Amino acid sequence: MTKKKTTFGLRLRTRGGAAIQKRWTRIVKQMKVPHKCPSCASPSVKRESTGIWNCHKCGFKFAGGAYVPSTKSGLASTRTKVTA
Numbered sequence: 001m002t003k004k005k006t007t008f009g010l011r012l013r014t015r016g017g018a019a020i021q022k023r024w025t026r027i028v029k030q031m032k033v034p035h036k037c038p039s040c041a042s043p044s045v046k047r048e049s050t051g052i053w054n055c056h057k058c059g060f061k062f063a064g065g066a067y068v069p070s071t072k073s074g075l076a077s078t079r080t081k082v083t084a
């Protein structure tokens with residue numbers, strides 16, 4: 001029986017043990033899946049750089065998490081309303 005290995009972590013050469021490699025693979029997988037655009041709602045958002053996300057459909061560029069477009073803390077900050 002041959003077990004197919006996910007090569008995300010291996011390709012990017014994560015240093016450290018197997019646990020770190022596994023974690024990194026999970027993060028990269030999450031990073032690679034198409035994310036929903038907050039502007040046009042189409043799943044064509046891709047990571048341009050760390051924390052920078054770009055929608056290929058409408059050209060909407062926004063800042064988000066380093067590995068996912070929206071983080072828990074980011075959502076909390078958008079929910080918070082400034083009261084004068």
Ligand SMILES: [Zn+2]
Pocket residue numbers: 037038039040041042055056057058059060
């Ligand atoms: Zn868009």
